[in-house]
Amino acid sequence: MKSIRHAVLALAACAALVTAAEPLALTGTGGNPVSVKLEGKTTAVFFVATQCPVSNDYNGRMKELYGEYKPKGIDFVFVNSNSTESAADVVKHAQDNGFTFAVHKDVDNKVADRFNAQVTPEVLVFDKSGNIAYRGSIDDSRAAARITKRPLKDALDAMVAGKAVPAAESKAFGCTIKRAKKQS
């Protein structure tokens, strides 16, 4: 078990080396380019979906996190990488769910590929140097009543307080990101 844990920690260390030297190149729902600079601030990037029931179960929790941590200086970026969900779908979904934040499209899932995001919802938190400080799930249960661990909240609390993140990684769970088919 110890060796497995060591392997996971080694993977986490590798992940930390993936820095955000380049800004995130996203697309607004109006088709406009959106460039998100990650260095100089703490940024939480959420990979979300319109149709995934797991991601949708977290809509309320994402709104709460945004409401709680945005005023504490954390930037939030919501990304839809699913090739099967259009910009119009994203706009309607945001309106239907009362999002007070924008969700950007990740055309050809380039951002998801760059950071190896696999599912929705999945979160990456970047520190002020642009390094990944946390990646994984929001919490450990799709059903809010059965949550026992909140690794994202723990990470954000630590970063707001200027402390070390207690756990740099957790296993994200949800629907697989529907990637665009590569041209052969």
Place this chain on the structure above:
Amino acid sequence: MKTLAVLIVAAGAMLAADLKPVSEATYPKMVAASKGKVVLVNFWATYCVPCRKEMPALVSMHQRLSAKGFQLITVSADEIEQEKDAAAFLDKTRVPAPVYIKRAKDDDNFINSLDPKWSGALPATFLYDRQGRKVKSYFGEVDLKLLEADVLKLI
């Protein structure tokens, strides 16, 4: 006519999938219970479109190879709220028993105990030889030809 109706109801009842809980503690016992067979454990969920898409092919493989000592075991990653839907899908797709539902004490530990390289994304499939040793992990939708070739090597 009454007897026929009773028989139909009884047959329907027999078809209802009996999802047994499996945790990180009981998973090794679950695999060991099929010792002597080549075992394929498939993790899926009702919300996972590629999982639902590949399931009929896995069932077909079980039907063709079970006489040669092949056993398909499915583990649903659904929550309690979706358990009925999961059972309905298993019935509709005629997925053979045993069928399980993941009830992990700690999801990260469960996932890491199966394969630390597994992100937890579904579907995920694990192949075990007749001695119950894990031979291969498949993440995402499986290449069915490759999977069947791997299974046949072990049979």
